[in-house]
Amino acid sequence: MGDSHAYDVLVVGGGATGAGVLRDLARRGLRTLLIERDDFGTGTTGRYHGLLHSGGRYVAKDALAARECIAENRILRRIAPASIEDTGGYFVATPDDPDDYVDGFQAACAAADVDCEEIPVADAFRAEPALNPRIRRVFRLPDGSVEPWQLIESNVADARAHGSDAWTYQRLVGMERDGGRIVSATLRDERSGSVTRITPRFVVSCAGAWSGQIAAMVDVTVTMHPGKGTMLIFNQRMTDTVVNRCHKSSDGDIMVPVHTVAILGTTEQRVEDPDRYEITRDEVAALIREGEKLFPDLGRMRLLRAYAGVRPLYQPPAEVTAAAMKDGRQISRAHTVIDHDAMDGVENFVTIVGGKLTTFRRMAEDTVDLVCAKLGVTEPCTTADAILPNQVPGKTYWLGHRLAEHEAEGGGDADLLCECEFVTRPMLDDFLDRHPGCSIDDVRRGTRIGMGPCQGGFCTFRAAGLVGERARRVGAADVAESADRAILGFLRERFKGTRPIAAGRQLQEQWMISGVYEGGLGVRSLIEHETPEASREVVDVHR
Amino acid sequence: MxxxxxxxxxxxxxxxxxxxxxxxxxxxxxxxxxxxxxxxxxxxxxxxxxxxxxxxxxxxxxxxxxxxxxxxxxxxxxxxxxxxxxxxxxxxxxVEYLGDLDTPLGLVPTSIGGTRRAAILPAGQAAALAPWAVGERLIICGIRGFKDFWPEAIAASLARERIWEGGNRPTSVTAVSVVLPGLAPRHNLNALTIAGRFDDPAWRATAIEAIARAVGSVPGSGGRVALPAVLGIREHAAILAALQKRLPAAPFEMPLVPPSVPGxxxxxxxxxxxxxxxxxxxxxxxxxxxxxxxxxxxxxxxxxxxxxxxxxxxxxxxxxxxxxxxxxxxxxxxxxxxxxxxxxxxxxxxxxxxxxxxxxxxxxxxxxxxxxxxxxxxxxxxxxxxxxxxxxxxxxxxxxxxxxxxxxxxxxxxxxxxxxxxxxxxxxxxxxxxxxxxxx
CATH class of the missing domain: 3.50.50.60 (FAD/NAD(P)-binding domain)
Incomplete structure (x- = not known):
């Protein structure tokens, strides 16, 4: 039996919501532990199109959600500027979009306090020449793109500075209930297998689409309706502005420029199990057909991969309707804090469900207000005012920032390990210094190495070399295994999500890279002899 | 027309x-x-x-x-x-190619620390193929500042018996790195730029001396030296001959990620x-x-x-x-x-x-x-x-x-x-x- 630790609050789930709840609790003086079964941001948060909502997508049918979005949009620009690219957003009326929706759009925005300005169509074409020339009206709204992993890191860093903890690769395997209270929780370390016991005064589930599974551990029912959203990543920014269709939100109607790529979203499809779903070629084809209404040349652009996230859609039991069951899109995206004391007789347990990345801070605030009320804590919420650590006020992210910072330091002479995303050897060294024992996938999320157009074909090998060199320097016993994991994990991760898009130039590039690694470099010799530990990363093939 | x-x-x-x-x-x-x-x-x-x-x-x-x-x-x-x-x-x-259809397929070590089966190889890679004698050593010699060849990681991987399918293999695998003239401060080197430098006779004379010193610093004698496949293009045969003459161990090139100099x-x-x-x-x-x-x-x-x-x-x-x-x-x-x-x-x-x-x-x-x-x-x-x-x-x-x-x-x-x-x-x-x- 492992160690036992006492905390005021245990937060389950290391997505944006969990990180926000952790930060808010810590700032109100509650000693909190956040646990995540994988790395931070590997669930829905990291499988998202990267949109910082202006609220424009919700004004017509969910004004509450729209109002929350614009309020949080303004707050995030203030407290987390480095995680946000201020791309601005267009809502464009294509010939397929109904006049009545377009005509009422500005008024709907005004009613929800969402800034909206109609601009001359010619101005939009000048700024974004790849847009469909048949677009007839354009509205400009304050959309942006947001880097979820950095946002989580900043929240966690702030919480740690306030005396709280956050552990990755810790899976919640059980909770013990004594009458109307949860008295302990058992965690298993996903890498070492060791078991830890936590005795919290309160438990908050931020497990999103997985909330039902967590609640079931204490015999509480939370019925989630996981909604799969499929997205496509293109190898270029055909637009520097977020572009939305001006219509009732639907499939394939938004393009978000994120770092060096652009992401087309999304679909909406009910799935039974948030860990098991597939993306089909038909789905990809349908998304592209819709996306071509925004960018007519989309079909000829190179797709890097398809991926999907599972939205944590929740239907409060009393409001279930047959219509909503049929179409996940009609369930409100606004969040719900479930008080399991009132609902289920478990006095120290709440679950937060619904919502979206843009409103994660507000979701956390609402949740923590309830927790504090129950624990008798009267400290007010300060998360909307305090700028997050490692952020410079007013300085939002822009695409050239890595190059600019590098040039400012003298430039020129750094080892550029990843040419696509401009990741240098010192940057990778620094990340590895700060994250001992991390996986190569963690490195990818932390530095964006391998996320650009070559999708790891060239930098994989270099990252593995550096990992091996460092392991050797500190006298680690598993130098070679570290390098194997780096190479194989990376190549496998990049392969996932390419099956439904195998075509054209992307398939050509993928074929060349596999020829290089399997042919001249003999990667199969590492696989045939890899240890079970090294093959761990391929287990969840659907993610 | x-x-x-x-x-x-x-x-x-x-x-x-x-x-x-x-x-x-x-x-x-x-x-x-x-x-x-x-x-x-x-x-x-x-x-x-x-x-x-x-x-x-x-x-x-x-x-x-x-x-x-x-x-x-x-x-x-x-x-x-x-x-x-x-x-x-x-x-x-x-480019001289060695081996024919009756040459036994052997395991050639690669620059990701794996092995691949081969029999017909250019002369610059052929030394990798001969059976390893008992006690024979393999030295992996990298070039400082070159990001497509990581000798420490390669050596650690090749020291594992299973990579050689449990069969014939070097008794020891050691990594060294060499600073080549005029390259160290110039980062972002690729295989082609280094190969171009090797084609220059004056530069390569100094480079070969530096490689010989680095290899000489490893205790023991004989064996083989793996170098990244950057040993010249036009002058490759002369470079290979000079290295064979100067080094205490038989040199061979390990092919790299593209662009492939042997290719x-x-x-x-x-x-x-x-x-x-x-x-x-x-x-x-x-x-x-x-x-x-x-x-x-x-x-x-x-x-x-x-x-x-x-x-x-x-x-x-x-x-x-x-x-x-x-x-x-x-x-x-x-x-x-x-x-x-x-x-x-x-x-x-x-x-x-x-x-x-x-x-x-x-x-x-x-x-x-x-x-x-x-x-x-x-x-x-x-x-x-x-x-x-x-x-x-x-x-x-x-x-x-x-x-x-x-x-x-x-x-x-x-x-x-x-x-x-x-x-x-x-x-x-x-x-x-x-x-x-x-x-x-």
Whole structure:
């Protein structure tokens, strides 16, 4: 039996919501532990199109959600500027979009306090020449793109500075209930297998689409309706502005420029199990057909991969309707804090469900207000005012920032390990210094190495070399295994999500890279002899 | 406008081999290619049949020839002849290849710390193949500041018995790094820039001394030294000889991620052989279309920078490569096309192209896709009927082979290129190729 630790609050789930709840609790003086079964941001948060909502997508049918979005949009620009690219957003009326929706759009925005300005169509074409020339009206709204992993890191860093903890690769395997209270929780370390016991005064589930599974551990029912959203990543920014269709939100109607790529979203499809779903070629084809209404040349652009996230859609039991069951899109995206004391007789347990990345801070605030009320804590919420650590006020992210910072330091002479995303050897060294024992996938999320157009074909090998060199320097016993994991994990991760898009130039590039690694470099010799530990990363093939 | 007896599309091993042989027969040959081919990203050896079950390339050919639809079924008997025919052409271009179809397939260490099965290698890599004596050491010598070769990680991996399939291997593996003159402060070095420096005699004299000092710092004697494959292009043979003379252990090159210097040497030697034999090689020609008159191809039209370029031709060798080379194009709707002549492509259904695991030992079914031909390499329709009389298909465009997984791509390319040339030129005089001049 492992160690036992006492905390005021245990937060389950290391997505944006969990990180926000952790930060808010810590700032109100509650000693909190956040646990995540994988790395931070590997669930829905990291499988998202990267949109910082202006609220424009919700004004017509969910004004509450729209109002929350614009309020949080303004707050995030203030407290987390480095995680946000201020791309601005267009809502464009294509010939397929109904006049009545377009005509009422500005008024709907005004009613929800969402800034909206109609601009001359010619101005939009000048700024974004790849847009469909048949677009007839354009509205400009304050959309942006947001880097979820950095946002989580900043929240966690702030919480740690306030005396709280956050552990990755810790899976919640059980909770013990004594009458109307949860008295302990058992965690298993996903890498070492060791078991830890936590005795919290309160438990908050931020497990999103997985909330039902967590609640079931204490015999509480939370019925989630996981909604799969499929997205496509293109190898270029055909637009520097977020572009939305001006219509009732639907499939394939938004393009978000994120770092060096652009992401087309999304679909909406009910799935039974948030860990098991597939993306089909038909789905990809349908998304592209819709996306071509925004960018007519989309079909000829190179797709890097398809991926999907599972939205944590929740239907409060009393409001279930047959219509909503049929179409996940009609369930409100606004969040719900479930008080399991009132609902289920478990006095120290709440679950937060619904919502979206843009409103994660507000979701956390609402949740923590309830927790504090129950624990008798009267400290007010300060998360909307305090700028997050490692952020410079007013300085939002822009695409050239890595190059600019590098040039400012003298430039020129750094080892550029990843040419696509401009990741240098010192940057990778620094990340590895700060994250001992991390996986190569963690490195990818932390530095964006391998996320650009070559999708790891060239930098994989270099990252593995550096990992091996460092392991050797500190006298680690598993130098070679570290390098194997780096190479194989990376190549496998990049392969996932390419099956439904195998075509054209992307398939050509993928074929060349596999020829290089399997042919001249003999990667199969590492696989045939890899240890079970090294093959761990391929287990969840659907993610 | 220009005229040729034979146009070859594609400048990889298959296309250039065909071109050399056509040119040597006295026919006018033009090679047109949109860019460089798999030579530039492959390891630069001639992999004929590196399958695990095979003891030698000849044994591998026999096994692969027995698989349904494999091109070795009709090419297998000619691999030896093609190999012996190309060897002096390559040697004349400065790259000597060692090993033949009866050389035992051995494990060659790679620059990711793995091994691959090989038998026929350029002289610069051949030292890796000899059996390891008891007590023999392997030194991995890296270059400081070069990001495509990581000696510590390679050495750690190769020190593991299982990487050598539990068999013959070096007794010790040690990593060293060397600072080469004028390179250390210049980061972002790639293999080509370093190879260019090695071609300079004064620079390489200093570099070789530095390598000798680094290798000499490792205790012990004899054994072998693995260096990144950057040892010059034009002057490679002289550099290799100087290193062999100066180092206390036998040097060999480890191929790297692209651009592949050994592959560029192979390409350079092949191209030189085409030109020596009187052929032309034009790279940077995007083929716009191939014109034909019924069953005969008559002209190839390409788009260079500012004009279209038409070559009237009596025959065509299609050596445009597989999926990586662009000889086959996968459409998003799941069709697989041969874009120049619209040839019938033999392919599995799109949902079966790729397996779920990137490295499934079964290999992705898509690798088998390609153009089916008759024994003379003429493309055929699904019913087996020949489509064009004066077209031959060569290289990885041929259906039925797993050129990467089974390490047979070079053998198929070499032999099919060689055979395509013979098929087009070894007919009665006057019909070798329909003279283009008849169609001014």
């Amino acid at each position: 220009s005229t040729a007896d034979v146009v070859v599309i594609g400048a990889g091993l298959a296309g250039l081999t065909a071109a050399i042989r056509v040119a040597e027969s006295g026919a006018r040959v033009h090679v047109l290619a949109k860019g460089h081919a798999a030579t530039h990203w492959g390891p630069g050896g001639i992999d004929v049949a590196g399958i695990p079950a095979a003891s030698t390339p000849r044994d591998g050919i026999r096994r692969l020839a027995g698989e349904p639809g494999h091109p070795y079924a009709f090419l297998g008997d000619d691999v030896a002849a093609a190999l012996e025919w190309i060897r002096p052409h390559l040697a004349a271009g400065g 560029i040497r192979l390409y350079t030697a092949l191209r030189a052989a085409v030109i020596r034999a009187g052929g032309r090689v034009q790279i940077g020609e995007m083929i716009e279309r191939v014109e034909h008159d019924g069953r005969r191809v008559t002209a190839v039209v390409s788009a260079a920078a500012v004009r279209t370029y038409t070559v009237r031709t009596g025959a065509l060798v299609l050596a445009t490569g597989g999926i990586a080379g662009g000889g086959l194009v996968a459409e998003r709707d799941g069709r697989l096309l041969e874009p120049l002549l619209g040839l019938t492509v033999e392919a599995p259904p799109a949902d079966d192209w790729l397996l779920v695991d990137a490295f499934d030992p079964a290999g992705h079914p898509l690798e088998l896709a390609g153009i089916r031909t008759d024994a003379e390499l003429r493309p055929v329709a699904a019913d087996g009927a020949s489509l064009f009389d004066n077209v031959r298909v060569a290289g990885s465009l041929l259906a039925g082979q797993r050129y990467v997984r089974d390490r047979c791509g070079d053998g198929v390319a070499l032999t099919s290129g060689w055979r395509a040339a013979r098929s087009l030129t070894a007919v009665p005089a006057g019909h070798a190729a329909e003279p283009g001049s008849e169609r001014p």
